[in-house]
Amino acid sequence: MFSSDQIADVQGFNKVYLYLCKRIDSAILDAGYSLTEKDVLLEISKTERCTANILTQQLHIDRSYMSRMIAKFEKKGLIEKSLSKTDSRVRYIRLTELGRREFNRLSDIQSAQIRNIFQKLSDEDQQTVLDAMVMIRNKLSDANDVITIRPFTQSDIEYVISRHKTLYYAERHLSDVFSAYVDRIVYEFVDKFNADTDCLNILECNGVPAGSIAVARVDDATAQLRFFMLEPEMRKRGYGNRLIDLALDFCREKGYKKVFLLTITAQVVARHVYETHGFYKVWSRDKYEWGEGVIEERWDLDLQIPGI
Numbered sequence: 001m002f003s004s005d006q007i008a009d010v011q012g013f014n015k016v017y018l019y020l021c022k023r024i025d026s027a028i029l030d031a032g033y034s035l036t037e038k039d040v041l042l043e044i045s046k047t048e049r050c051t052a053n054i055l056t057q058q059l060h061i062d063r064s065y066m067s068r069m070i071a072k073f074e075k076k077g078l079i080e081k082s083l084s085k086t087d088s089r090v091r092y093i094r095l096t097e098l099g100r101r102e103f104n105r106l107s108d109i110q111s112a113q114i115r116n117i118f119q120k121l122s123d124e125d126q127q128t129v130l131d132a133m134v135m136i137r138n139k140l141s142d143a144n145d146v147i148t149i150r151p152f153t154q155s156d157i158e159y160v161i162s163r164h165k166t167l168y169y170a171e172r173h174l175s176d177v178f179s180a181y182v183d184r185i186v187y188e189f190v191d192k193f194n195a196d197t198d199c200l201n202i203l204e205c206n207g208v209p210a211g212s213i214a215v216a217r218v219d220d221a222t223a224q225l226r227f228f229m230l231e232p233e234m235r236k237r238g239y240g241n242r243l244i245d246l247a248l249d250f251c252r253e254k255g256y257k258k259v260f261l262l263t264i265t266a267q268v269v270a271r272h273v274y275e276t277h278g279f280y281k282v283w284s285r286d287k288y289e290w291g292e293g294v295i296e297e298r299w300d301l302d303l304q305i306p307g308i
Contacts, residue, residue, distance in 0.1 A: 020117060027113040028106060036061065040069055041095070041103045044079060045166050046159055046209075050093045058208065078102055100165075107170045138237050145205050147239070149246060152200040152212075159209045160200075160227055161186045167229065172266050178290040189216055189226065199250050200227065203239055210234045213243040215250050215259075223251050225261040228270065240273050248277065251303060258302055265295040274299050 002010070028038050039059055044050045056066050070093065073079040078099035081091045095103065118126050152160075164182045168174040189198070194217070203211035211230040215223050225247055230240055251259050263270060265284065279299040287296040 023117060024110060024113050027109045031106060031109055033106065036065075037069055037072075038106055040066070041073070041078070041099070041106070042166075044093055044095055045100065045103055046162050051091065052093065055093075073099070103166070104169050111170070134236050137233065141233070142237065146207070148204045149201050149242065150204065152202050156200075156202050156209060156212070157186065157190055159202075160212050160229070163209075163212075163231070164227065164229055167232075172264070172291070172294075174290045174294065181290075186227065189214060192216075197223075197254060199247070201243060201246060203230070203234065203243060205231075205234060211239060211243060213247050215247050217256075218260075220255075221257040223254070223256040223259050225259055228261070235269065240270070241277075244273060244277055248301075248303070256303060258300060260298055260300045263297050263299065264290075265297060271297075271299075277301065 025035050028035055033041075036059070040055055040061075043055055043058060052063075052066055052070055055061065056063055061069075070079070074081070077096055079093050080096050081093055083091060118129070121129060161182055164186075165179045168178060168182075189200070192198075193200070197217035198215055200212065200214040202209050211234055213228045214226040216226050218224055225244075228240070228243065230243075248259065259279075260282070261274065261279065263274070264287070265271075279301045282298045282300050284295050284297045287294045290296075
């Protein structure tokens with residue numbers, strides 16, 4: 001049981017935290033959007049088959065308010081609607097190219113505000129505060145979140161594509177060439193998918209997709225690890241290791257002798273995860289078409305089959 005003094009400490013932390021959040025969020029308000037509108041654009045960016053009902057349920061927003069936001073976005077050319085091919089009552093909502101650029105702009109503005117706040121601290125204090133924030137997030141989330149890992153369904157495909165595009169832009173500023181590459185390789189994987197040789201697992205947090213990983217057959221002895229991604233709030237919680245462990249178990253079960261993956265040098269945390277699982281870097285090459293200074297790498301793992 002918390003004492004009165006401990007509760008006062010939590011309240012004091014909350015006051016400072018909310019003040020910093022207001023500073024971060026003010027950058028979005030100055031750009032002409034409410035924080036709710038930014039959240040709605042984020043949810044729309046995650047899938048090509050979003051609906052107003054899904055947005056209302058996931059974000060707990062009043063239906064009339066949601067309708068006004070959708071109308072505003074449509075008038076500004078940020079979204080477009082299309083009828084479902086299977087249910088004429090359903091209208092899908094997706095970001096237009098203008099909408100995606102605007103969402104990326106808002107992400108950049110918010111990131112710059114966060115950097116400005118942290119730059120007032122020394123490098124050592126920045127790391128101390130960041131570590132404390134991650135610890136608080138993880139402890140409270142682990143105590144309350146419901147986590148599952150499941151095979152993909154068709155409705156997950158747009159999520160995998162959209163979040164790879166959105167996150168790689170927000171965190172690495174990869175180009176439109178990379179976005180087109182993601183479209184192509186994900187649809188190729190789905191078109192050729194064979195449950196006997198391939199897998200695509202989705203990490204869910206509280207019923208909402210929060211990460212992915214896939215195994216794709218190259219030949220009878222070789223598989224490729226693909227589409228490894230975690231939402232920011234799921235990182236440093238052990239779920240990346242769990243996804244990779246499941247994928248490698250699948251590879252061993254199917255008798256693959258080698259697994260490889262492609263990544264970029266900037267993915268420092270992911271590269272560390274690969275290294276701890278026994279992957280080693282084979283080559284690297286410049287990938288200028290994806291962005292300035294981008295270096296692509298191949299990492300291999302020689303699998304040890306139990307009992308052999």
